[in-house]
Amino acid sequence: MQAGCYSAGMIIDVHTHIFPPQVMADRERFCQGEPAFAAIYQNPDAPMVDAEGLVGAMDGEGVDISWAVGFPWIREENARLHNDYLQQAIQAHPKRLRGLACVHPPADWAMREAERSLGLGLHGLGELAFYDSDLDTASLGAMCDLAAEADAPLLLHTNEPVGHQYPGKAPMTLAALYGLITAHPATKLVLAHMGGGLFFYAALKREVSDALAKVWLDTAAAPFLYRPRAYGLAVELMGEDKLLMGSDYPLLPVSRYRREIGSPEAGLSPEQLALALGDNAARLLA
Numbered sequence: 126m127q128a129g130c131y132s133a134g135m136i137i138d139v140h141t142h143i144f145p146p147q148v149m150a151d152r153e154r155f156c157q158g159e160p161a162f163a164a165i166y167q168n169p170d171a172p173m174v175d176a177e178g179l180v181g182a183m184d185g186e187g188v189d190i191s192w193a194v195g196f197p198w199i200r201e202e203n204a205r206l207h208n209d210y211l212q213q214a215i216q217a218h219p220k221r222l223r224g225l226a227c228v229h230p231p232a233d234w235a236m237r238e239a240e241r242s243l244g245l246g247l248h249g250l251g252e253l254a255f256y257d258s259d260l261d262t263a264s265l266g267a268m269c270d271l272a273a274e275a276d277a278p279l280l281l282h283t284n285e286p287v288g289h290q291y292p293g294k295a296p297m298t299l300a301a302l303y304g305l306i307t308a309h310p311a312t313k314l315v316l317a318h319m320g321g322g323l324f325f326y327a328a329l330k331r332e333v334s335d336a337l338a339k340v341w342l343d344t345a346a347a348p349f350l351y352r353p354r355a356y357g358l359a360v361e362l363m364g365e366d367k368l369l370m371g372s373d374y375p376l377l378p379v380s381r382y383r384r385e386i387g388s389p390e391a392g393l394s395p396e397q398l399a400l401a402l403g404d405n406a407a408r409l410l411a
């Protein structure tokens with residue numbers, strides 16, 4: 126297999142987290158001045174892996190390619206460290222890894238760092254996230270424009286505006302998300318965690334399904350959130366080309382997703398399943 130060369134039926138995981146060894150070795154230090162990072166990773170039981178750990182897990186699970194994403198660090202030096210590490214990771218594993226650069230969009234250095242990272246050869250932006258507020262659509266809009274100019278996908282953290290609370294669940298609104306989408310129709314936007322349920326509104330008779338023309342959903346963390354039928358509903362309402370398997374690894378292994386997305390309750394045809402497990406992702410990012 127060559128980089129950028131796919132065959133049908135590949136397994137592609139569009140949502141994995143890897144961290145530089147320095148962060149894994151001293152996560153306490155990186156919690157300082159980084160409340161979102163601390164909220165998720167101060168807990169020593171919150172798993173972290175580096176690129177080698179991810180590729181080893183991919184080998185064990187039969188995953189051909191993974192998209193590895195960064196973290197929305199508040200401090201520029203942390204973002205640079207992480208984005209540089211992602212670049213090294215994709216260089217070391219060009220057939221196995223794609224890398225998405227991450228910044229904290231409202232930071233005054235965000236555009237500079239995002240442009241630098243794309244210039245290094247990273248394949249897109251993500252997982253851009255606001256973990257303690259609604260989406261800041263002004264600063265995210267600039268990132269959407271950059272991604273559209275680069276013809277690169279932007280993976281955005283979204284979550285349900287209702288339901289049970291968990292670490293990393295943001296007080297985000299579907300109105301802000303929909304406003305961002307409609308203001309940036311040229312941006313290839315991947316909405317993590319089933320898009321916060323936005324796909325339901327693709328059933329509306331007017332506007333929404335057109336507005337979602339360049340929007341995809343990933344399944345990250347969905348086994349903790351949704352009954353498997355949600356995958357079938359997303360495919361039915363948004364289209365079979367829109368669902369992307371993302372694992373949030375090391376949160377959960379890919380095998381868990383393959384079981385649930387392929388389950389009778391999900392109700393996907395074999396063709397739809399192959400699209401969700403990799404073929405859709407292959408079309409989105411070569």
Ligand SMILES: [Zn+2]
Nearest residue numbers: 252282283317
């Ligand atoms: Zn997320």
